[in-house]
Amino acid sequence: MAIGSRYMYVLFCVIVSLTAHGIGAEKVLVVPPAISDSHWFPLASVGQALAGRGHEVTVVVSQDIVAKRRAERPDLRFESFLDQGSRARLEVMTGQMSEMAEQPVFRTMQHLHGGLKEMTRHCDLLLGDGDLMERLKQARFQVVITEPFISLCGAIVATHLGVPHVALLRGGPSGLDYQATGVPRPPSYVPSIISGFTDRMTFLQRAQNSVVSCLAQVMFQWLMKSMHYDQLRKYVGEEETLVGVLAKTDVWLYQMDPLLDLPRPSMPNMVNVGGILAREASPLPKDLELFMQSSGSAGVVVVSFGSQATTITPERAEVMAAAFAQLRQKVVWRYEGEKPAGLGKNTKIMAWLPQNDLLGHSKTRAFVTHAGSNGMFEALYHGVPMVCTPLGGDQHGNAARAVYRGLGVLLDFNTFTTETLYQAIMQVVTDKSYQETAARLSRLHRDQPQPPMERAVWWVEHVIKHGGLPHLRARAVELPWYQYYLLDVAVFLLGVCSAVLGTVWYSCLFVCRKICCKSVGKLKSQ
Incomplete structure (x- = not known):
């Protein structure tokens, strides 16, 4: 009887612990932007981490991509709506971003305006789906996680549902996030996200940074206000503004780190989680591992342009392939398209790369990248020097600050030749200062009381636990400008x-x- 009672007691404890865990599970809603995968991955990873802690995570996506997202993240739940092809058109426009660098400013503005129109349409169809919005209201979510990069659709959804809001973002050219938090952003030492400056600017650079920051804010805020004006009036309130909606955000999770993004003013509800996707490397597939090991002491160069791999023209691909063919190192290249005629025997092309695992491999010597923030932080985490060839957006600033820290060299994607690309790769591979700097900054980046993902999850759960964190919001946003x-x-x-x-x-x-x-x-x- 004593043994039976003991087993019953153990069973009872297990049932209680499982029940308690179930009670502790909360409902989380994720509203990702309708743009490239590089913006989806951080949100999805945070959602995955929350699901791993027992929370019920629901993601709102368009009908045309819901099957793909379910296959990628089977632990997450999904709600979908018909977007009439707006997301697919936006994906095509995003893929053309690299081509805009050679276009006149007027043509670039037309391209941007067309993208914003598609974002508006996408958001209109999401908010206008009465059945979907009713299901979301009935679900009684405890928190909404969004990325208010350019489109503020997710923030409008959170305000419409009356649910606490957590923003996960890299930053934005509009400056609305800084206005909504009330934090100052002095252009004397805080470079614009779209500039290639650091915090050590000359007089002319400070003047240019001031003008660029001001013009970018005015232009993007005007575009975003025109994009969301009707949605705010219809779904939030007649007198509501974009800054007012964003000011309700409880926590801002910034994918930034002082090492690469430089120190700047912040508020208590602004939390740095730069490197949120970086982690210890997992074993590679057998064929890829054999390829890595076959490089011997020379090592491997990893080449990836992320979700913009499809934007590389055949002409640029031939230039790159010829440079890679001259290397002693083996090359793993994420490339989608027709195989370049000059592709060397040392180069392996793949449509998709386990990028983090490759960068964490002992044979990796350098990383050729467009300086997207996700890949840049993975390279920092694993201590891999970079050859940066930015294409657009915040990539020029990312590349400039990586070079400023001594993590690599910078090339113009549209003008580098086979010889200059080869020389740049050889420079970061053979010059020990790049390897030593990358290793030192990697140690600094890793030496934190909490990994970035754990910190992000803790803050989301902190918002859930207390039903919002209004005490962390600065009074500044409520003051008239003259005050x-x-x-x-x-x-x-x-x-x-x-x-x-x-x-x-x-x-x-x-x-x-x-x-x-x-x-x-x-x-x-x-």
Whole structure:
């Protein structure tokens, strides 16, 4: 009987622990943007980590991609809506981004405006799906996680549902996130996300950074306001603004790190989680492992342009293939398209790479990249020097700051030749300073009390636990502009100083006149 009672007690404890775990599970809604996979992966990874902790994570995606997303993330739940092909058109436009570098500014603006129109259509169809929105309301989510990079559709959904909001983003050219948090961003040492500057700028660079930051904010905010104006009025409120919606965000998870993004002002609800996708390397597939080991002491160069691999033209691919063929190292190249005629025997092309696992491999010597933030942080985590060839967006800034830290070299994607690419790769492979710097910064990046993913999950659960964190929001965003810049105080102090100085002046003048009058009277009497 004693043994039976003991087994019953153990069984009872197991049942209680499982039940308690189930009660602790909360409902999380993820609303990803309708753009490239590089923006989806961080959100999906955070959702996966939350699901691993027992939470019920639901993702809203368009009908045309829901099957692919389910296959990628079977642990997540999905809700879908018909977007009438807007997401697919946006994907094509994003893939053409590298071509915009050679186009006139007017053509680039037309391309951007067309993309924003598709984002507006995508968001309209999401918010306008009455059945979907009703299901989301009935589900009673505890938190909504979005990426308010350019489109603020997810933030509008969170406000419409009345659910606490967590933003996961790299940054944005509009500057709306900084306005919504009330944090200052001095252009004297905080470079614009689309610039190639560091925090050590010359006079001309500071002037250019100020102008670029201002113009980018004005342009993107105007475009975003026109994009979301009707949606705000219809689904949030007549008087609501984009800054007002974003100001309700409880926590901002920034995919940044002072090592690569440089120190800058922040608020208590702004948390750095740069390197959220980086992790220890997993074993490679057998055929890929054999290829890596066959490189011997020379090692391997990993080449990847992320989701923009499809944008590489055949002409550029031939230039790159010829440079890779000259290397002693083996090359693993993520490339989609017709096999280049000059492809060397040392080069293995693949439509998809286990990028993190390759960068963490002992045979990897260098990383040729477009300087997307995900790959850049994976290279930092594993201590791999880079050859940066940015294509657009924040990549020019990423590349400039990686070079500034001594992590690699910079090339212009549209103008490098076979020889200059070969020389750049050889420079980072043979010059020990790059390897040593990458290893040192990797140690610094890893030496944190919490890994970035654990920190992100902790903050999301912190928001869930307390139903929002309004005490972390700065009062700055609620102040009128003249109060924020203390213009009313300046006018008051100026008035007080003027009154005091005027009183002193007229008092002195009065005394002088009295003295002068007495002196004149004495002279006349004499």
